[in-house]
Amino acid sequence: MEASSEVNSDLARERSRATFDKENLINFLYGGPAAVRKKRYLENIIKQDPVLQRGRRWAFQSREERADTGVWKHLYVDKLQADLGVTDVKEREYLRDAAAAHEGYVLGLHFGMIIPTIKNQASEEQQKKWLPMAESMRMIATYAQTELGHGTFIRGLETTATYDPKTEEFILNTPTLSAIKYWPGGLGKTVNHCVLMAQLFTEGVSRGIHMFMVQVRDLDSHLPLPGIEIGDIGPKFGFEEMDNGYLKIDNVRIPRENMLMKYSKVLKDGTYQQPPSDKLAYGSMVLLRCSITASVAKCLAEACVISIRYSAVRRQTEISPGGEEAQILDYQTQQYHLFPLLATSFAMQFAGNFIDDFYREKYPDIAKGRFDFLPQLHAMSAGLKAFSAWTCSAGVETCRQCCGGHGYSHASGLPKIYVDCTPACTYEGENMVLMLQVARFLMKEYSKLMNGQPLSSVVQFLKCDLTMKSCMAEEVALKCLVLAYQHRVTRLVADAANCIQDIIGEGKSQQEAWNSCTVRLFWAARAFCHAFVVENFVNTVSEKHLDEKTREVLTSLCRLYGVHGIITNLGEFIQDDFFNSEQIQILSHTLTVLLREIRPNAVALVDAYDFPDTVLQSCLGRFDGQVYQALYDYAKSSPLNEKEVLDSYYKYIKPAQMPNKELFSRL
Amino acid sequence: MEASSEVNSDLARERSRATFDKENLINFLYGGPAAVRKKRYLENIIKQDPVLQRGRRWAFQSREERADTGVWKHLYVDKLQADLGVTDVKEREYLRDAAAAHEGYVLGLHFGMIIPTIKNQASEEQQKKWLPMAESMRMIATYAQTELGHGTFIRGLETTATYDPKTEEFILNTPTLSAIKYWPGGLGKTVNHCVLMAQLFTEGVSRGIHMFMVQVRDLDSHLPLPGIEIGDIGPKFGFEEMDNGYLKIDNVRIPRENMLMKYSKVLKDGTYQQPPSDKLAYGSMVLLRCSITASVAKCLAEACVISIRYSAVRRQTEISPGGEEAQILDYQTQQYHLFPLLATSFAMQFAGNFIDDFYREKYPDIAKGRFDFLPQLHAMSAGLKAFSAWTCSAGVETCRQCCGGHGYSHASGLPKIYVDCTPACTYEGENMVLMLQVARFLMKEYSKLMNGQPLSSVVQFLKCDLTMKSCMAEEVALKCLVLAYQHRVTRLVADAANCIQDIIGEGKSQQEAWNSCTVRLFWAARAFCHAFVVENFVNTVSEKHLDEKTREVLTSLCRLYGVHGIITNLGEFIQDDFFNSEQIQILSHTLTVLLREIRPNAVALVDAYDFPDTVLQSCLGRFDGQVYQALYDYAKSSPLNEKEVLDSYYKYIKPAQMPNKELFSRL
Secondary structure (H helix, E strand, O other), X not given: OOOOOOOOHHHHHHHHOOOOOHHHHHHHHHOOHHHHHHHHHHHHHHHHOOHHHOOOOHHHOOHHHHHHHHHHHHHHHHHHHHHOOOOOHHHHHHHHHHHHOOOOOOOHHXXXXXXXXXXXXXXXXXXXXXXXXXXXXXXXXXXXXXXXXEXXXXXXXXXXXXXXXXXXXXXXXXXXXXXXXXXXXXOOOOOOEEEEEEEEEEOOEEEEEEEEEEEOEOOOOOOEOOOEEEEEOOOEOOOOOOOOEEEEEOOEEEEHHHEOOOOOEEOOOOOEEOOOOHHHHHHXXXXXXXXXXXXXXXXXXXXXXXXXXXXXXXXXXXXXXXXXXXXXXXXXXXXXXXXXXXXXXXXXXXXXXXXHHHHHHHHHHHHOOOOOOHHHHHHHHHXXXXXXXXXXXXXHHHHHHHXXXXXXXXXXXXXXXXXXXXXXXXXXXXXHHHHHHHHHHHHHHHHHHHOOOOOOHHHHHHHOOOOOOOOOOOOOOHHHHHHHHHHHHHHHHHHHHHHHHHHHHOOOOHHXXXXXXXXXXXXXXXXXXXXXXXXXHHHHHOOOOOOHHHHHHHHHHHHHHHXXXXXXXXXXXXXXXXXXXXXXXXXXXXXXXXXXXHHHHXXXXXXXXXXXXXXXXXXXXXXXXXXXXXXHHHHHOOHHHOOOOOHHHHHHHHHHHOOOOOHHHHO | OOOOOOOOHXXXXXXXXXXXXXXXXXXXXXXOHHHHHHHHHHHHHHHHOOHHHOOOOHHHOOHHHHHHHHHHHXXXXXXXHHHHOOOOHHHHXXXXXXXXXXXXXXXXXXXXXXXXXXXXXXXXXXXXXXXXXXXXXXXXXXXXOOEOOEOOOHHHOOOEEEEEOOOOEEEEEOOOHHHOEEOOOOOOOOOXXXXXXEEEEEOOEEEEEEEEEEEOEOOOOOOEXXXXXXXXXXXXXXXXXXXOEEEEEOOEEEXXXXXXXXXXXXXXXXXXXXXXXXXXXXXXXXXXXXHHHHHHHHHHHHHHHHXXXXXXXXXXXXXXXXOOEEEHHXXXXXXHHHHHHHHHHHHHHHHHHHHHHHHHHHHHHHHOOOOOXXXXXXXXXXXXXXXXXXXXXXXXXXXXXXXXXXXXXXXXXXXXXXXXXXXXXXXXXXXXXXXXXXXXXXXXXXXXXXXXOOXXXXXXXXXXXXXXXXXXXXXXXXXXXXXXXXXXXXXXHHHHHXXXXXXXXXXXXXXXXXXXXXXXXXXXXXXXXXXXXXXXXXXXXXXXXXOHHXXXXXXXXXXXHHHHHHHHOHHHHHOOOOOOHHHHHHHXXXXXXXXXXXXXXXXXXXXXXXXXXXXXXXXXXXXXXXXHHHHHHHHHOOHHHOOOOOHHHHHHHHHHHOOOOOHHHHO
């Protein structure tokens, strides 16, 4: 039985009392009415597609079923995209999310990473050979970098590719246990090739990490080739449909032409030609990193939609004795958890837009070898990836907990969003490592400041006067919020720099000093990212083409994001008395005032994300709010209910009830 | 292939350089050498038991297999406990944890909650009837309280039991969709009875929530009885082996004698007799709540063991260019994440010991109707449950993330610990609701203080002078740490009380004022729990029978717990200039000094938890540190590798590779 399509009356009332027109916000978020129409048109196609209704719901599938479903859904959506002529990246995503949200895209790395890598790293001749193979899926490949013992630190990879000029081949090996490739998505069962990252040895010299196209399975039988041991790495927290794999290579020979040779080259005689710059290899990694902020922001947005709609429907405890039970969204403590996260979801989405635009604007220059903006692009993409991944994945979990017991059921959709979101803290650069790269950028900029050199544009504020006090007053101006965050960064950057100087002053090396100050460096980098996100949010709500009502609502969220961040990290803001105690009282009071201010618009705000139910896949987050009917339906269709009495009753419980406990002679 | 039993050289070196004898700490934690020997003896029995080696490893089982395994393992361990004559609660737990750690105890509620409930709430006559049935498992029951629409707020339950004096029966109903029982453990498939919480109606009057023994399935066929619709609620984030169930009741009649009548009674003619006190029903709930702190502390302890051992084995990035890659445990940022959690795991374990002892000491009086200590016991058990569940479950996730990519694999054991730990934030009282109950206790005590009445023993410190400044100096005395935490509580309690008074002053009701200040009330309650845990840790490390070396190490951890908590919540400590800026510098500096101080003992400290590998079930946390071999073995045995080529290759991929894309005509 399908849940009724009548809208829950609490939700309906919430919607009617919003102070802004949510369609205006939807248009702002998705790029105008035409784009929104297209989005809904595509999502509707998925909703009505009969093939996609096949099979059991995701939560009821075994890992094997999920792996199977993952493949056909992926190919089916590819086909739909092609048939509909959908080429725009965002539009393709609307289709895929509506068809299989958070279900993993088994062939995603092949299309999203390998084909771009061939284009960026292979010579023209190689491209002519491999691109058609990859596009027709005759070749299916993944990116084999991570090893059992080696992750973010690429130079530490142990897999070797040793050139043999006699046969003009590379000899590939994973020479140790810790060199075994481990984790690449699709490597276990799906691919027949991989782009292997390996230490190149030629002329008896180590030349560093290079990429090699390696066939791992037969193109027809799909059986592993000689010298290749390959398989799935087993069940994980999530990504169950994905056959992350391992690969052990024992003296496998590949032709010289299989090294990706757009930049570096090995000639027939083994002569090694260096790339013009070692910065050129970073392109696709930075691109992927830039896309993470938007994607984790979307996870948090979905979790906010689910938990806020549910909090409007769920009632618990009379506020006054004997009265009606209150919507839990009316509890200040519930608002205190959820509304700052709602604000964060917008903040992170806008930060994702920024870094995306920044990449598109600056990358063409970088690809041409003009590296002026590379340090900033690198620092911003690393910092925003790490900061957003931590913030959003923790936020998704808070949303889940705010749904009480039901949040723990897969019926809520929340656990699935979480396990899909949290690995972003680790992949494409472990978060803490990235944060310390941001810190390195900040230290370089700080030393420029000390030497009177010009600063990069994103850190101009480091010039500010640290003895200045906050301009914060009753109205909590956005400008004063931004200045507070920038003041915090400036103080923490100076603090970290002093830490390093002090230790060098004690006679330690630069390296030792750095390692003794990484906690402070981390604090500085985190504060920098936070300040940037606040400033970018303020810039976004100041954009001219927003209507006034929508701007008001977004401004409340922006102010809440800023104020909540200060209250939560207050110590870092007030150690130097930047705020006086009256200002702290103002901020603390404003926090609860903003919760009250946002309350009437909370449901309309999450509606404005315009996620169809097919994307949310949540009994709690349904647009119609028919939560309990949906949970009941979910329960009734649980696979464990296919049999009225489980075998375990006959096998174990009944014998255990017998006085002679005959069960135990059987076990 | 089993991983080699040789100990990884890094781990061996770590162990050799500890400054204390870990056996002393093990004895301290587990109650002396004899208790430790018994513990190891029991764990060893499990390790060598051939029956428990049956079947696939937990991570490789489907939900159906897990549900099946859950039942036989549970019964098997029961039998072992009986055969070995093990009756001590802790010793029983050693056996169970070693046999099935974090795998859920399907019959746990029957033995752990139902039998005690019968003893505490049933009349003597009822006990005579039901106890033998329950003990022989002829009756298997669970506790049916939570409904689709109702959780922590028990008075809101909708299920009804209406007395019919004509037949001397109760008529049971779940009259609405939201009244359907949902979540009780084992309700779906395992039990044949439940203790039903329902609104009693007799003589046409509602009498509030009472307990009823209700048979739901036939004792022989195990089929649901007429009027009963019952089943599993479907897959969840964790607890997959558990058949949490739903129950819909349609006009089911049960005899009058099935109401649990130790305190309240319904006579034959329908006359209702009130219980002597409504406080008597809380006993088993408080007991369960008291046990949660120790159990989440154990989750965090296990996560610390895994992540710290792995961090000693894992190497990443040269600290100096060209040098050997460093153990990641040597990175200050890794220590900054893990060591405060290690300290927290001890702090919470000691807090768990406290609340356990407190319950055992005070409960006998309460059961006799002397309620002097009930408010304190209630506040402490609620507060420590909520505070520890939040802290420990978030801590487990941090430990997981500190293991990088491998932490995400079920091979690490960490996701399983997390999903087992996090529901403690919700069950036995939703955390935020409990925190506000603590706040209510604090407000009552504060008003006693204002009225010059004597205070409860746990809040004596509220009398402290708020204008006093910290005694913190270079040596960071434990006493000054405790005072700082107590100062923070005192300020936040006054702050919350003022918030309420101010709003009442504006003409609002007491109730409205409370609801407008719950964020501040929450801050006060959280600070109170935090202060208690710090003070209790300090008391524990001051115990006389610790040897000096062990005391030194525990004192470092205790100091770290205190200092880290201040730095992380600095704003709440310094808003009123309780610390001057020099003291803040001291604390900030001490934080990194303590990380360095603990570093050489980190592995020995986690070894001192003395969890055998059978409990940890982790490739990363193995005692021998043979991490990579174990991960490789885990991968090779993944069920997805049972077939070299998956069916999806033939069904979808091969057709998709054909030029005519014949796949899509098939789907």
